[in-house]
Amino acid sequence: MISGNNEANEIVLENLNLATVGHVDSGKTTVTSTLTGTPYDKIDKSPEEKERGITIDAYQTSYKTAKRQYSHMDAPGHREYIKNMITCAAQIDAVLLVVDVTMGLQPQTREHIMLAYHLGSRQIIVVLNKCDLIEIGDKSSPEIKIDQEQVDLVKADILDLLARVGFDTAKVKFVCYSAYRACVAMGLGYNSPEDRTPEAIKANQKWLAPVKQLLNEMDNTFVVPKRDIDSDPLLMIDETYTISGRGTVVTGVVSRGVFKTNDAVQVMGEGKVIDTVITDIESFKHKYSVGAAGNNMAFCLRSVKKSDISGNFALVKPNTYKQYSEFRAQVYLFDDSEGGRNKAFKVGYKPQAYLKVFNVTAEVVAIHGAEIAKPGENVDLTLKLTSPVVLYNNLNFALREGGKTIGQGRIIELIA
Numbered sequence: 001m002i003s004g005n006n007e008a009n010e011i012v013l014e015n016l017n018l019a020t021v022g023h024v025d026s027g028k029t030t031v032t033s034t035l036t037g038t039p040y041d042k043i044d045k046s047p048e049e050k051e052r053g054i055t056i057d058a059y060q061t062s063y064k065t066a067k068r069q070y071s072h073m074d075a076p077g078h079r080e081y082i083k084n085m086i087t088c089a090a091q092i093d094a095v096l097l098v099v100d101v102t103m104g105l106q107p108q109t110r111e112h113i114m115l116a117y118h119l120g121s122r123q124i125i126v127v128l129n130k131c132d133l134i135e136i137g138d139k140s141s142p143e144i145k146i147d148q149e150q151v152d153l154v155k156a157d158i159l160d161l162l163a164r165v166g167f168d169t170a171k172v173k174f175v176c177y178s179a180y181r182a183c184v185a186m187g188l189g190y191n192s193p194e195d196r197t198p199e200a201i202k203a204n205q206k207w208l209a210p211v212k213q214l215l216n217e218m219d220n221t222f223v224v225p226k227r228d229i230d231s232d233p234l235l236m237i238d239e240t241y242t243i244s245g246r247g248t249v250v251t252g253v254v255s256r257g258v259f260k261t262n263d264a265v266q267v268m269g270e271g272k273v274i275d276t277v278i279t280d281i282e283s284f285k286h287k288y289s290v291g292a293a294g295n296n297m298a299f300c301l302r303s304v305k306k307s308d309i310s311g312n313f314a315l316v317k318p319n320t321y322k323q324y325s326e327f328r329a330q331v332y333l334f335d336d337s338e339g340g341r342n343k344a345f346k347v348g349y350k351p352q353a354y355l356k357v358f359n360v361t362a363e364v365v366a367i368h369g370a371e372i373a374k375p376g377e378n379v380d381l382t383l384k385l386t387s388p389v390v391l392y393n394n395l396n397f398a399l400r401e402g403g404k405t406i407g408q409g410r411i412i413e414l415i416a
Ligand SMILES: Nc1nc2c(ncn2[C@@H]2O[C@H](COP(=O)(O)OP(=O)(O)OP(=O)(O)O)[C@@H](O)[C@H]2O)c(=O)[nH]1
Pocket: 022, 023, 024, 025, 026, 027, 028, 029, 030, 031, 053, 054, 055, 056, 075, 076, 077, 078, 129, 130, 131, 132, 133, 177, 178, 179, 180, 181, 191
């Protein structure tokens, strides 16, 4: 346990990782903007993202409420960028599912719900966005009046899907929202100069109430999972950067344990092991002396080149974790109606395995107790990866093939 360090204890206990997920254009980035107070164009910031108006890279930021700190990732909704969505889903504790209330359930709504659930986040709040488009009566009224029938229809569909995926629907909260109007009310502007006028800001004040409601629901509904801070520290590296004058920086959510500044560590993956030292630890521009489980941190590493660690790497202490390329797993294969395959497969089948932030091609080398593996069934498989990575028992992962999530599994035995 960490003792006598308030800063460290605070970040260990009070940080919740969450993400806005949902179909392309449902308003995830706009919702993020209302929670962080950051203008939309500062979130979708690469030139390609601005031009196309879609999110490609997951954007990360943090904010504090009276109750806790949130590390918020804004996941991309477009199906071409699903890998970024998966990396995001693999690192979060809770989900803000953004649904366009005028469209209801859409294909990526389902896929994101399944991925979030199967990669480990069971806490969810549904943001029914674009409620300004279903206002009824006098829109200039200071009260929000919306088409309740439409809201109820969409809610029923979502609850049905959430229940089928496995969520405890009794705990699911819904918030009727207009991210766009709330942005205008906050003076963050939006589509046109008219959105920044004092009249527009005043006229949209009523849409601030749902933002408050959402933050309250987040504080009251979400629970920070108990962090494993006693095990050997492990970071499955999400991103690697070179910062001039500082060297190489690796980032991600620490899975277990506690890293400290000046720790002798190893970067491990793809069959390589590189010895190094943590020279600095930061999180969202603050410096810390420790980086503990459940926190999204950046670690500066001494004398490591970014080019040496391209691929699937983990940060560990020497003699704690190992790399594996073969493991046995319990896998559930999604059927057609769940977005999975419609045909069975045999030994030799090669899906893509998404093990938290790692993404590796895997070959099915054994199907235990059966000749073929059928969609809709639980199967016991041995999988062989094309390159070794740091793994541990009970790790949850997803299997994908040609744009489809075809199954979800859990490692039950590490073989070689
Ligand atoms: N009317 C209305 N439009 C909205 C609202 N929220 C977002 N929009 C519009 O919906 C479009 C998509 O919004 P984004 O926030 O970029 O959606 P996204 O889900 O982040 O999109 P991707 O990241 O590309 O998947 C934009 O044109 C917004 O102006 C809302 O509450 N009401």
